[in-house]
Amino acid sequence: MESTEKKNRRPRGTGCLYRQKNSRNWHIKFYIKGKNGGKPFQETANTESRHEAMDYLNKRKGEETIGMAVDCEKVTVALLAEKMTKTWEREQRKESTREWAGYCWKHLLPHFGTMKAADALLTASIEGYQDRRKAEGAANGTINRELTALSCAFTLGYKNKPRLVPAKFSFTRLPEPKGRQGFIEQKRYDALAANCPELYMRAMLALAYSFGFRKSELLSFRVSDVDLMEGMLRLRDSKNGEPRQASLTAETRKLLAECISGKEPGESVFTRTELSGKRVPVADFRGTWNAVTKAAGCPGLLFHDLRRSAVRNLIRAGVSRDVAMDISGHKTDSVFRRYNITSERDLQDAARKIESAQSSYRTVIAEEVDEKTKAVQNETIQ
Numbered sequence: 001m002e003s004t005e006k007k008n009r010r011p012r013g014t015g016c017l018y019r020q021k022n023s024r025n026w027h028i029k030f031y032i033k034g035k036n037g038g039k040p041f042q043e044t045a046n047t048e049s050r051h052e053a054m055d056y057l058n059k060r061k062g063e064e065t066i067g068m069a070v071d072c073e074k075v076t077v078a079l080l081a082e083k084m085t086k087t088w089e090r091e092q093r094k095e096s097t098r099e100w101a102g103y104c105w106k107h108l109l110p111h112f113g114t115m116k117a118a119d120a121l122l123t124a125s126i127e128g129y130q131d132r133r134k135a136e137g138a139a140n141g142t143i144n145r146e147l148t149a150l151s152c153a154f155t156l157g158y159k160n161k162p163r164l165v166p167a168k169f170s171f172t173r174l175p176e177p178k179g180r181q182g183f184i185e186q187k188r189y190d191a192l193a194a195n196c197p198e199l200y201m202r203a204m205l206a207l208a209y210s211f212g213f214r215k216s217e218l219l220s221f222r223v224s225d226v227d228l229m230e231g232m233l234r235l236r237d238s239k240n241g242e243p244r245q246a247s248l249t250a251e252t253r254k255l256l257a258e259c260i261s262g263k264e265p266g267e268s269v270f271t272r273t274e275l276s277g278k279r280v281p282v283a284d285f286r287g288t289w290n291a292v293t294k295a296a297g298c299p300g301l302l303f304h305d306l307r308r309s310a311v312r313n314l315i316r317a318g319v320s321r322d323v324a325m326d327i328s329g330h331k332t333d334s335v336f337r338r339y340n341i342t343s344e345r346d347l348q349d350a351a352r353k354i355e356s357a358q359s360s361y362r363t364v365i366a367e368e369v370d371e372k373t374k375a376v377q378n379e380t381i382q
Helices: 050-065 077-090 095-112 123-135 140-159 186-194 199-211 215-219 250-260 286-295 305-316 321-328 333-339 344-381
Strands: 016-019 026-030 041-044 232-235 244-247 271-273 279-281
Touching (some): 016 050, 095 140, 199 215, 199 250, 244 321
Antiparallel strands (some): 016 026, 026 041, 271 279
16 A cells, blocks of 8 residues: 655755656756856756766765756857867877868858857757768768767867867767678788889888878878887877887888988888979878779778788787787777678688588597497407
């Protein structure tokens, strides 16, 4: 039998928790004397836990009481974009990262710019942006990356003191095609190497295929990063922000020695000579790469496919996963596994190993049966 006894009410002025119809999340409501024009502060706690909602209620009351909260209704997405840009500049984020964010904002601001931050959290606003960009011909992956930039801005606003947005930004990602599976094996690599007319292209090919260096990483190398005495190549700055190094093979050591011959420590490792005889750093080699791949019989091969090839080769050469990740610069197993691609030859090798194991097992069983048969025959004769 249900109890008819009323539950104790919270003391007056301490606020309350409630759920809206058809909502699983808790909402909070409280008053601060002399603030908000006599109206209550009401907002979602974004949690199904009553305990967490109570903590959020006490936190928000404290913020409003000491003036640490901002009226989120006055904050626009354009303000969040400006704050994100300044914050990343102050934190000295990589230039490529800031350029990526700038590209995203060029598409985000025409849609979200004048919109209040609270309105940008609405599903209709997000889906409206996705539909708009699709109509403009943007790929799903591009749209997802752009909304990720917006999410970064909201996270900064949420962590700000005082808080600039009522909640963090979340969205349903559009489906993206499976990641590229391109890679080459030794025979194809030899064909590419044989068709490299330029020394810099030959050396970059070897380093990418052996150690998985990215294009941007290769172009950043200076002569001082190469230690031929120790046989080491040191990358001072990588995509993940951490330095790494590789112990050179005989092939890469020889090629790098030719590349840095006669150069100053601060010069670029990979250079080309102009018609005037001037030596200039390599900045773009797409034309040369396209010519090399076409001559080698693999047009359309991306330079980044060499990175997948390197990861695959490291694992198949018996290099431990941790060491392979240190060489390639991967920080997470999930991304590393996507680069460790399985080919038909790998499957065939697996089948041969299974057959070999089964054959060995049958041989052992047959030998045991023969021994038992001989033992029985000997006992019968005796």
